[in-house]
Amino acid sequence: MSDAALHVLLIDDNSVRASIIEEGLREAGHERVTIITDMRQLLRQIVEADPDVIFIDLENPNRDVLEQMFQVSRSVHRPVVMFVDQSDKASTEAAIDAGVSAYVVNGMRKERVKPILDMAISRFNAFHRLREELDRTRQALDDRKVIDKAKGILMKSRGITEEEAYALLRKTAMNESRRVADVARGLITAAKLLG
């Protein structure tokens, strides 16, 4: 059986992330990928999928449901072990840092699964980077709104131009080693308090 024939199961209620990982696996030639996004009757769904490798994201409380498979392995057809064990602490670290946990059906040789795990880890990381970028973009938009508002307050109360108002905010921020947006937020709060 070639690696391509391994059946990979992704358990992730974030369907965007799941498709990013699925895409990566398919690009690498792993055609047999199943995704579970509905967590109801999870164990039954796993039994029906009968996978060789299971990935689950760490934000998913259903990890504890998978723990049960260590116990009642009879019900999932073949015993399951956690892939990353103490003999491979680096993989465990990398997986947990990326926010994913992997389980492998017993008897599967680790070297066959390692490339799949590495792929999942890198895709998880890519997804997190994407999300952080989005957060940063959102934050930058928020910051701009806040700074505009603070500039308006300064222009009105001090009778200065927009450039002067921004220069004043930036100078204060530099003097206090703070971000301009934080100074602007402080100013807005103070202006609210002072009515």
Add this chain to the structure above:
Amino acid sequence: MPKRTDAAHLTLGFIPLVDCAPLVVAREKGFAAAEGLSLTLVRETSWANIRDRVMLAHFDAAQMLGPMPIASTLGIGHVEVPMIAPFSLGLGGNAITLSTQVFAEMQEAARAVLAAGPAEMGRALESAVARRRSKGEAPLTLAVVHPFSGHNYELRYWLAASGIDPDKDVRLIVLPPSFMVDAVREKQIDGFCAGEPWNSLAVEAGAGIIAVTKSALWRQGPEKVLGFRADYAERWPERLAALLRALYRAADWAGQSENRSELSAILAAPDYLAVDAATIARAIGGRLVKLGGGQAEAVPDFLVFHAHAANFPWQSHSLWFYSQMVRWGQIDYSPALADRARQVYRPDLFRSALAGIGVDLPRASAKVEGALKTATPVASRNGTMMLGPDGFFDGRLFDPDAIEAYLRSFGVQI
């Protein structure tokens, strides 16, 4: 003033359950700061994450299910990582909720009433289970939060004592507590055993009734602990001791009835439980509404944060958990394994951390569980202290020096 240790930053994991209170209080009420500790509390979504992140030293320590550090040390269910539990976060706090449908069946089959004790409720459930079987209906599905949990063992204990084989007569599954209420409502499960606030939330949702509390099954029975990697005690003895002192004082504060409303408000915050403070207050005060639309009733010792030496890590507790692992086929029995399980709970570390700050400590490290029918004075460092009552509902005793006989009395082959 106790001697301050070097200022240390500790990261602790917790699950949003009422019994994470000592950790939260240690941080929010300054007990950690007084010991020179700054705490970061990380809310986790699964017990598996908690265990893995303690294992990987992402966390210095974490709130854990009592049996979890034992399972990890013995290498069952997961990889073998020796862990220790030098502090108990409290006693009790769980309950068994059954769907309103199952309760109706129990009323029809055996005229069950909620005011009855666990023995009567168990008999009524057994009648309902038998009736389902005779009608050819599907067996009941009941959920617990983890295979290595007090919840799993106390539910099994109650079922078995009521004549219901937990492995044959019902289906036991694992489900995250946050899914329990919906799962009962959608009839995916017929009941569950979990900590608060989940039982009360099921009642509030009209989905279930609180059939039995843990305190009624085993008064002052063990529950969550603070779990560390075993090597932590050697590497950071001062930090560990300082944290235990902070938690001891935090648990004391949390256990005072005059602090209940403040504690409920603290725990209700979005970063902690994110649940209505009034629901939390009922669990903390041991006043539960067991049936939708009913009155809150007082449940003695429902959740004990500090009284009766609640924070002491009794080795009879770790041994009882081990006995249940054996009873339910999770591990084999051997005196060597029993000894390793016993030593996961660390009263020695508890004592050395708290020596010299004027708190009273039990002299013994283990006790016969279930022996105290009423509150009883026992030998302590300062003379005597009050323990108990700690009875099991079926009147059995657990003698930590006679595990084999205990297991045989349940028909377990060892």
